[in-house]
Amino acid sequence: MTPAFHRFCIAGTQSGAGKTTVSLGLMAALRKRGFRVQPFKCGPDYIDTGHHRHAAGVRSRNLDSWMMPAKAVRDSFARGSTQADVAICEGVMGLFDGASPTELSGSSAEIAKLIDSPVVLVVNARAMSRSIAALVAGFTHFEPGVNICGVIANQVGSEHHASLLREALASSSLPPLLGWLPRDPQFSLPERHLGLIADTEANSLQERIEVLAKAMERYIDLDLLLSTTSGSRPSLLNPHPPRPTRDLRLGLARDPAFHFYYEDNLDALRSKGVELIEFSPLQDGSLPRDLNGLYFGGGFPEQFAQELSSNQPMLESIRNFAQQDRPIFAECGGFMYLCREIRMPDGTTWPLSGIIPGDCLMREKRQRLGYSQATTRTGSLFGPMGTRLRGHRFHWSEVILDSGIDPLFHLESARGIPEPEVGIQYDSISASYFHPHFASNPEALDAWVEALSRTEAPV
Structure with missing residues (x-):
């Protein structure tokens, strides 16, 4: 029997929605469950990929549709996924933000389409109830071919708040709420310059990732996530190219x-x-x-x-x-x-x-x-x-x-x-x-x- 393979992109409605927190937590939580996790990062960022390595235990790869031809993006994803059970690609900025304000170029949405991966949308749901349905509906129907398979709500006030969000999505026949994270400062990561600090500078990074992994087990329905994102493994056209004789x-x-x-x-x-x-x-x-x-x-x-x-x-x-x-x-x-x-x-x-x-x-x-x-x-x-x-x-x-x-x-x-x-x-x-x-x-x-x-x- 062919081993199960799961792939998904984690994207935010905008920068700061919590996609890095969710990405690191899911990578670490699934790794703890025994899955071989291969991380990817949309865009050219090096700092997030360093964090990915700590969470998943393997080096992350950048997938960038502006710097790389479409075939190179697909090949990189396929090559990286060869030995993985789960391929997780963290997005950049908001789902549709990229090199152009009018096209998908360089965006997380374009990468998701290129590698045929469903999208888990991270929403900052602070002070939000039914409005989450309007927001998710907009993202779901904005671009044909971008498949939003589920939602993770961040900055949620309580279990009751989460239940309201879940009901709002279900009543509008939108992608389900896969889980939520409460407002808690221990889930945030310190920042340096424009974005997250380098993994080599974060002395407590591993402890923070451990906290996030436990939070994922508690607040995210990982079984639902896995069943929603199960699919075929990408194939490499030439998995064993001949090695050059140079030394x-x-x-x-x-x-x-x-x-x-x-x-x-x-x-x-x-x-x-x-x-x-x-x-x-x-x-x-x-x-x-x-x-x-x-x-x-x-x-x-x-x-x-x-x-x-x-x-x-x-x-x-x-x-x-x-x-x-x-x-x-x-x-x-x-x-x-x-x-x-x-x-x-x-x-x-x-x-x-x-x-x-x-x-x-x-x-x-x-x-x-x-x-x-x-x-x-x-x-x-x-x-x-x-x-x-x-x-x-x-x-x-x-x-x-x-x-x-x-x-x-x-x-x-x-x-x-x-x-x-x-x-x-x-x-x-x-x-x-x-x-x-x-x-x-x-x-x-x-x-x-x-x-x-x-x-x-x-x-």
Whole structure:
């Protein structure tokens, strides 16, 4: 008998409705019941995916219909679901909010349609009774093909309040109330910058997730949820592609300071025969041996600036590697780390690796958040001048490069509006604040792998 498989997206009526609380709680509760849970996240967010890993026990994957072609979204969902019993995809903003105010592009609703998953709608029901029916009716009938299978009410005042909400939905023949959560501050998560704090910064995150898991068992009808969302497992067209014969080793910075990566990008590298060798700029005394190149992802290096600056053996090891003219790619936090120094808003300055001729200044206001389309201004690791990639930027710092250095990327917003140019192509280093998704241009990934293959790993 084919094992049961369950899939659903958790979406909110708007940001702040409680979808992350519900997502983490359900992931943890179903995991405790013995289900293998695979988490996904609509959109480019890295922070929620870090929380997902703690709740589900496996790394989460981003599904983004603006950065990724439709086929890449479906393939990522199918690939991630191969070993799972339950696939849970947390939405972004409100269900229909995305890159456009007039289309589904980049929205949770578009992802739900692409991966053929029903939607569990989270509603902030504070001070609401029959109005929940009007609200849910609007969401249910707004977009053909978006299947809202049930509702979870958040910020509910009492059992009696929950019964009123349940009756209001049932009397209008709307998707059922699957459960509710009471108004309780212990169900909320602390915030940092725009959204939730990074999972590596939340000392009590596991305890909070445990609280949420118990709340799901108490207030949500998990059996009804599972029966409502049972369906067929997505199939992979080519589940066992041939492995390339390359023997390439790419050093991957991964620790509390650097942990923002799109898992599909890493999978794509592995599929090209690249072995990812993890190391910690915070804790290790030197780079791993026999590397063809380095990859520094995003994160929060400003939170660990003193420790990173104090690890002089690692900084010296990176400087030595850069002098060997081997490919180095750094995005966002990695870009900051490769600068000469990081200067905090209070004036405190921490020297860093210095292989990029520029300084990083932390600002008190967010500098950029949103989708970007990048076009290379010069030949780079990613191919010839004019190579185009889609991705995302989110940063509170600014890198001031020395005069006379050309940026790596020309940028446009998702709506085609020109943005300030960013980044640097310097010797064998490609770096910027831009987080590219290689599903948007697989040829750029091929060019990077080819650049790695032209280097002979040092002994």
